[in-house]
Amino acid sequence: MSERLIIGITMGDPASIGPEITAKVLDGPGIYDKCKPLIIGDAAVMEKALEIVQKTHLKINPINDINAALFEQGTIDVYDLGLVDVSKLELGRVSPMAGEAAFQYVKKAIELALAGEVDATVTNALNKEAINIAGHHYSGHTEIYAELTGTDKFTMMLAHENLRVVHVSTHVSLREACDRVKKERVLDVIRIADQACKNLGIGQPKIAVAGLNPHSGENGLFGKEEIDEIIPAIEAAVGEGIHAEGPIPPDTVFSKARGGWYDIVVAMYHDQGHIPLKVVGFVYDKEASKWDAVAGVNITLGLPIIRTSVDHGTAFDQAGKGIANELSLENAIEYGILLAKNKKMEE
Secondary structure, eight states: OOOOEEEEEEOOOTTSSHHHHHHHHHTSTTHHHHEEEEEEEOHHHHHHHHHHTTOTTSEEEEESSGGGOOOOTTEEEEEEOOOOOGGGOOTTOOOHHHHHHHHHHHHHHHHHHHTTSSSEEEEOOOOHHHHHHTTOOOSSHHHHHHHHHTOSSOEEEEEETTEEEEESOOSSOHHHHHHTOOHHHHHHHHHHHHHHHHHTTOSSOOEEEEOSSGGGGTTTTTOSHIIIIIHHHHHHHHHTTOOEEEEEOHHHHHHHHHTTSOSEEEESSHHHHHHHHHHHHEEEETTTTEEEEEOOEEEEESOSSOEEEESSOOOTTTTTTTOOOOHHHHHHHHHHHHHHHHHHHHO
């Protein structure tokens, strides 16, 4: 067996599906052959999750020192922060208690990674409303990681199979997103995308840069952002030896990337990148009235530590029912392992 690296996995909002899908993944075949999973959360909440998903044959090992972890199949090691009163926890409901706990899980994961005690971090979903009413005013994981690691230049990457997308902006209004399409920011994201592909083992990445406007502006007929900001950024990147092409019309660029023309797409704003990724990654079975797959990974790029995440929300409507799909978490762990191994090799 090759060296198993420690992967710190946050439990997510304790009122969400996070604990449930975590239990499902850790009961799956092969996970402990690939890594040493460490759950960062509340042991009592994980105990409750085992009952919900009918995995009571698993044991919880509460610890507050990584050296006490067993990392053995059949036992879930939980770095226990003891923040949740399970008797007061309402599954599927927004609450300050759950929001505070979810934030602290992330904070602890970052601390452990910065200290070198875990090799990568993987996050389950948190609820933005819950963390904000708990007093932590962030728009999501990406911004928390950036601030707590002191990172200025960062972006979100979504990945599913061979489709990878990075974003010039994410959690801002569409009006503000248009205003954020500036040469320096686009160039920074192209650079980050290039390095991300190399970190994944792609030697000479081919980067597609999407336009902002329909038909990439049609030579200024539908907008001038391509002419004034995006093309100069692409030219600068090419001058640095980066294989970047564009601006490519947004309505075709993702099909081309899916077809293997490009290794990664630079999207100009949140929904431009998220919609195509989720169309291919989220598969709903209408006849069975269930999700066959909720796949895809969210990765924060530009950080000094590794962070991958599920590409879905807290799914409060499914919490407590034991039906949530764990595939995205499984994908996120796989990406975390890959990135951690490549980072070790580089070191």
